[in-house]
Amino acid sequence: DAGVIQSPRHEVTEMGQEVTLRCKPISGHDYLFWYRQTMMRGLELLIYFNNNVPIDDSGMPEDRFSAKMPNASFSTLKIQPSEPRDSAVYFCASRGTGVLEQYFGPGTRLTVT
Amino acid sequence: QQQVKQSPQSLIVQKGGISIINCAYENTAFDYFPWYQQFPGKGPALLIAIRPDVSEKKEGRFTISFNKSAKQFSLHIMDSQPGDSATYFCAATAGSYIPTFGRGTSLIVHP
Numbered sequence: 001d002a003g004v005i006q007s008p009r010h011e012v013t014e015m016g017q018e019v020t021l022r023c024k025p026i027s028g029h030d031y032l033f034w035y036r037q038t039m040m041r042g043l044e045l046l047i048y049f050n051n052n053v054p055i056d057d058s059g060m061p062e063d064r065f066s067a068k069m070p071n072a073s074f075s076t077l078k079i080q081p082s083e084p085r086d087s088a089v090y091f092c093a094s095r096g097t098g099v100l101e102q103y104f105g106p107g108t109r110l111t112v113t
Numbered sequence: 114q115q116q117v118k119q120s121p122q123s124l125i126v127q128k129g130g131i132s133i134i135n136c137a138y139e140n141t142a143f144d145y146f147p148w149y150q151q152f153p154g155k156g157p158a159l160l161i162a163i164r165p166d167v168s169e170k171k172e173g174r175f176t177i178s179f180n181k182s183a184k185q186f187s188l189h190i191m192d193s194q195p196g197d198s199a200t201y202f203c204a205a206t207a208g209s210y211i212p213t214f215g216r217g218t219s220l221i222v223h224p
Contacts, residue, residue, distance in 0.1 A: 004156070042216035043157070043202060056211075091156050100145055100210055104156030 004105035006092050012111045018080040021108045023092030024073055033102065034067055034077050035091040043091075049075065082112045116140055117205050119215030126222050132190040134218045136203035139184065143205035147212065148177065148188050151200040160201070161188070193222045 005024040013019055025032050034046040047057040052069045060067070064083070069075040079086055089109050093102040118137045126132045136146075147162035163170045163177040163186065170177045176189040190197055200219050204212035 043214045045211070045214075048211065093156070095210075100147065100162065100206065101159045102212065104158065106154070107156050 006105035016081045021077040023075045025094030029094035031095045033093040037089045116213045117215045123219040132193045134188045137185045142207040145206045149202040
């Protein structure tokens, strides 16, 4: 298995632009998580899905952030409009039911200028 | 509210030394305590984990010590190597298996 796949790996955009981050979880995993990592706040859980359904989005910082999971093999995290304070590394992770270990993707480094 | 407090924020150790990272939690419902290791440019990966029914778990040079009454647990890296240089996250989960992560510790092992 290729593991969790994220794209793009790096994204540089200007303030006000829309940003879409993509994730392909490990096949067979029915939980998907989006995290944001910054020096100031560490690793923050933004939202997680179970069987493509959003379960908890309380970590989504603002209405500018939205996430979708149209099918079991694809999820997106969208920021519109983006702001410089959104600059961070965004990770996607997945795991199977009853399994404790989360498998993280390589992350997307987002820079908003 | 930070439910899992991790210290130190950064740690520098000489090759061959012992690295110790500490975590404390408040929620007594936590029943699984994993440690994740993250190398630069990579996502975190599970390193070792423990349940509260044991006080210690060892895997190679890595040991978790767990003190249920104090609500504390720690990671010990024996004979630290430059290849161990990474960021380490402790975490705690309850029944939902959704981990609450500590802030992370940046470990540098000098040759």
